[in-house]
Amino acid sequence: MKRLSSSKRVVVKNVVKGEIEWELRPGGMLVQKRNMGDASSAPVINIKVSHGSYHHDIPLPAQSTFGDLKRILAQETGLEPKEQRLLFQGKEKDDGECLHMVGVKDMSKVVLLEDPASKERKLQEMNRNQTLLKACEEVAKIRSEVDKLSEKVIALEAIVVAGTTVAENEFHVLTELLMVQLLQLDSIEANGEAKVQRRVEVRRVQGLVDRLDKLKARNSNPFGSSSNAVAVAVSSKWEAFESVVGAQSPLPASTIITQEWEVFD
Structure with missing residues (x-):
């Protein structure tokens, strides 16, 4: 009985010392x-x-x-x-x-x-990526078309600035082509980076349309700016004439007028 009791105490002693550790499965x-x-x-x-x-x-x-x-x-x-x-x-x-x-x-x-659940999340992410890629490709196609139209606007601007009158139809055709690209951009469903790219192209097209409107106005009145210059020149000459007369110049008035118009011419 003593040996059993002694053995039992040894086991308990081992557990207490941590020599045997247990875990719940x-x-x-x-x-x-x-x-x-x-x-x-x-x-x-x-x-x-x-x-x-x-x-x-x-x-x-x-x-x-x-x-x-x-x-x-x-x-x-x-x-x-x-x-x-x-x-x-x-x-x-x-x-x-x-x-x-x-x-x-x-x-x-x-x-x-x-x-x-993980598989579904990955599938959704893949679909989002495919949608984004498709939108970016559509914006890229429109960007290419806008590049071509932009070159035509620049060429038209050079002609108008040079003083050559352009047919009004040239402005109408380019404006309509740009508006078509604007409508196509509006039809693209885009998020994230594709949305940013679409916004950039929309602003670019709008800028080209505004540019065409200004060119059209200048083409309709090519001498608008030069007329203003003439008016300023005439005003300056008359001011010079009045100053001469006010100084009581010994020259006859007819001679003064003739000299002033010669200078103006």
Whole structure:
């Protein structure tokens, strides 16, 4: 009886000193806690992981968890651990479950599925990217057309500035072509970067239309600016004439007038 009592006290003493540590497994099972020494000394098993049409052979210690397996698979598949679902014998396993505790042995088969919610998010992101790419391509096509129209506006401006009168139809045609591009830009459904690019092109087209309106006005009245210059010159000459007369010049008035108009001419 004393020996039994002594043995019992030894066990209790070991537990108190922490030489035996326990942990609670999923399902309520109390088992001895694993440590790194246990894992490194455990036998290594090869697990056959099936992921759609792909197959992966994963070697790892038998006492590893399914969470450990997910971390290795993340490197192999690109799927984050939280995006993975692991099934063994038709049942999904939690990250904390140990492989050897549920019957996983060497050459056992595990099925990897992508989490449906994660898959849906990726699909939505892919659709958004495709929509963005399409919108950017549509804006780029219009930008190319606006480049051509811009060159025509610059050429037309050079002619008008040179003093050559241009047919009114030239302005109407270019304006209408620019408005067509403006309507096409408005029809593009764009977000993010595509929306920014569309806004830039809209402002560019509007600027070209305003430019054409000013050129059209100048083309209709090519001498508008020179007429103003003539008016200023005439006013200056009359001021000079009045100053001469006011000074009571000995020259006859007719001679003064003739000289002033000669200078003006």
